[in-house]
Every structure is written in structure tokens, then in C-alpha cells.
Amino acid sequence: MMTVVLLAAMEKGLLLMLVLLCAAMAVGLHEAWSLKRGPLGWIVSALLALVGGAAGSFVSSTVLEASIMAVGERTAPLVQSLGLPLMGAMVLLGSWGALRIDGLDDATRERLRAAWSARVAAEYRSMVVFSELLARMPEAGLPLEVSCAASRLVADEARHTEHCARLAEALGGRADATIDDGDLRLDDASLPARLFVARWTASMFCVGEAASVGLLQALAREATDPCVGAVVGVLLRDESLHDRFGWALARTVFPALSDDEREWLGVDLAFAFAHYERMHGRALRPDGAALPDDPADADSYAGASHGVIDPARYARAWYGRLDAVILPGLAALGVPAYEAWALRHEAR
Numbered sequence: 001m002m003t004v005v006l007l008a009a010m011e012k013g014l015l016l017m018l019v020l021l022c023a024a025m026a027v028g029l030h031e032a033w034s035l036k037r038g039p040l041g042w043i044v045s046a047l048l049a050l051v052g053g054a055a056g057s058f059v060s061s062t063v064l065e066a067s068i069m070a071v072g073e074r075t076a077p078l079v080q081s082l083g084l085p086l087m088g089a090m091v092l093l094g095s096w097g098a099l100r101i102d103g104l105d106d107a108t109r110e111r112l113r114a115a116w117s118a119r120v121a122a123e124y125r126s127m128v129v130f131s132e133l134l135a136r137m138p139e140a141g142l143p144l145e146v147s148c149a150a151s152r153l154v155a156d157e158a159r160h161t162e163h164c165a166r167l168a169e170a171l172g173g174r175a176d177a178t179i180d181d182g183d184l185r186l187d188d189a190s191l192p193a194r195l196f197v198a199r200w201t202a203s204m205f206c207v208g209e210a211a212s213v214g215l216l217q218a219l220a221r222e223a224t225d226p227c228v229g230a231v232v233g234v235l236l237r238d239e240s241l242h243d244r245f246g247w248a249l250a251r252t253v254f255p256a257l258s259d260d261e262r263e264w265l266g267v268d269l270a271f272a273f274a275h276y277e278r279m280h281g282r283a284l285r286p287d288g289a290a291l292p293d294d295p296a297d298a299d300s301y302a303g304a305s306h307g308v309i310d311p312a313r314y315a316r317a318w319y320g321r322l323d324a325v326i327l328p329g330l331a332a333l334g335v336p337a338y339e340a341w342a343l344r345h346e347a348r
């Protein structure tokens with residue numbers, strides 16, 4: 001009789017398991033749909049939910065079978081009818097848990113998604129700028145080896161865009177990573193090629209890329225998630241090379257500028273400083289003040305493991321790089337960088 005009860009329970013359990021695995025699949029598909037995942041994201045979500053659901057099913061059915069055996073013939077049907085809904089809950093919990101195996105709550109996940117999605121747009125914009133710079137290098141009289149090295153940078157930025165896009169996708173989507181049409185075209189025919197190259201060398205390389213190195217170093221120290229850590233590592237490696245290339249380009253281009261042209265470059269730089277301070281520093285350091293304090297509890301900042309650190313710590317990395325590398329580096333090449341920094345409030 002006990003065998004009959006067990007067999008009946010197993011038959012029903014198998015049928016229920018099938019139903020629940022379909023439900024687990026539905027959990028995965030709903031998650032992919034609600035987070036607007038791409039094709040790969042749909043597949044990963046469905047598989048994760050199935051694996052989690054199967055794990056929940058295995059655990060709960062093992063417990064249920066052991067309970068039926070333990071309670072004896074008379075109480076077995078009661079245990080079975082009580083255990084099956086519990087088994088269903090375990091399967092759904094397993095699939096839901098597998099989709100959140102990274103331990104991120106919804107608010108943190110959304111903040112990370114938005115940050116990586118913004119990086120998609122920034123990297124794409126870098127690719128656009130470097131492409132146009134590359135196009136005008138011959139006209140600016142720069143040697144072939146400069147164009148050759150710059151062509152690698154365009155490929156790097158395209159690859160960075162792809163890496164950031166994949167991370168944003170994995171975190172929920174990148175539909176908001178858009179760029180205005182006006183930002184897809186920089187070429188200003190009225191600007192001589194050497195001034196065009198000087199302008200973008202100063203802002204994109206001597207400020208943008210130089211800052212990136214310090215910021216990515218700060219991110220890399222806390223990016224413990226293996227996938228994010230690998231992406232941040234690639235970005236840091238490439239941006240360090242871009243930084244070195246940029247300063248070499250600046251040493252070639254800036255000395256040939258006249259005094260008036262350097263003054264023009266300083267005014268242009270004030271706009272770049274205003275932009276980057278808004279983006280990285282969030283005006284967290286008043287003029288003349290020391291570096292912002294490193295927040296004591298920043299180590300536990302939610303999302304630091306996935307490449308978004310405490311804003312105050314991020315700002316500290318930006319201002320540190322500005323003081324140590326950007327301002328003195330530009331000033332040493334004859335660009336009125338400190339004056340431009342002081343002017344940035346008027347350049348908004």
C-alpha cells in the first residue's frame with residue numbers, strides 16, 4: 001500500500017514538475033520582457049530560470065518524498081497534499097533566485113544599468129570624435145605613424161561601446177543610450193585642421209582620456225564581479241594607452257600654435273572643464289579647497305562590485321587626476337589650463 005501511495009505521489013509529482021518548469025520558464029521570459037533584454041538576454045533569462053526552477057524542484061521533491069516515507073501510510077496523503085503547493089513555491093523561488101544570483105536589488109540593478117548605458121553613449125561618442133580626428137590628421141600635416149596609431153583608437157572605442165552595451169544588456173537594457181544627431185558630426189569646415197586637431201586633443205585626450213585612467217583605476221579596485229572586472233580591466237588597459245598617445249599628440253601639436261591660438265584653445269578648454277566637472281566631479285570640491293574626503297563607508301556602496309562606485313570617491317579620483325596630471329600637463333605645454341579651469345563657471 002505504501003508503494004502505491006509513493007507511486008501515485010511520484011506520478012502526480014512528475015506532472016506537477018512539468019507544469020512548474022513551464023511556470024519557471026514563464027518567470028524567465030517575463031523577466032526578459034519586462035527588462036527589455038536583447039535576444040541573448042532572453043535566452044540567458046530563460047535558461048537561468050529553468051536551472052533555478054529545476055534546483056528548487058529537486059530540493060522540494062526530495063524533502064517531500066522523505067516526509068511521505070517518514071509519516072507512514074495514514075498521514076502520507078495529507079503530507080502529499082500539503083507538500084505539493086510548497087514544492088510549487090520552491091520551484092518558482094528557485095527560478096526567481098537564479099535570475100538574481102548576482103545579489104543585486106532592483107534599485108541597484110537599475111542604477112548600474114543606467115550607468116553602463118550612459119557609458120555606451122560616451123564610448124560611442126569617443127569613437128565618433130576619434131574618427132573625425134583621424135580624418136583630419138593628414139590635412140593637419142601629422143606624420144603617417146600618428147594616423148596609424150590613431151586608427152587603433154577608433155577600433156578600441158568601438159570595442160568599448162560593445163563591451164559596455166553587453167553589460168548594460170545583462171543588467172536590463174540600453175534603450176536610453178542615445179546620442180543626438182548633432183553629436184554625431186563634429187567637423188567644422190571653418191576651423192583649420194590643425195586647430196580642429198588641437199581642440200579635440202586638448203579636450204578628448206588631455207582631459208577626457210587622462211581623467212578616464214584615474215576613474216577606471218578607482219572602479220577597478222572595487223569591481224569584484226568577474227565579468228565587470230574583466231570589462232573594466234580592458235577599458236583601463238586601452239585608456240592608459242590612449243592617454244599616453246594623447247599627450248604625445250599634444251606635444252606634437254601644441255608647440256606649433258601661436259599665442260593667440262593658445263589663448264583661443266584655453267577658452268575652448270573652459271567648456272571642456274565645465275562638461276567634465278559636471279560629469280565626474282559633480283562640483284563636490286569648491287575652488288581652492290582640498291580633495292573631497294574619501295568616504296569611510298564607501299567600501300559597502302551598493303553596486304561598487306559592478307563598476308559604479310560612491311560618487312564622492314569617484315569625484316575624488318577625478319579631482320586627483322585633474323590636479324596631478326591634467327592641469328600641470330597642459331600648462332607645461334603652454335596651454336593656459338589654470339586660467340581655463342578658473343573660467344569654467346562662465347562656460348556653461
Ligand SMILES: [Fe+2]
Pocket residue numbers: 123126156157160235239
Ligand atoms: Fe573608451
Ligand SMILES: [Fe+2]
Pocket residue numbers: 126157209238239242
Ligand atoms: Fe579612450
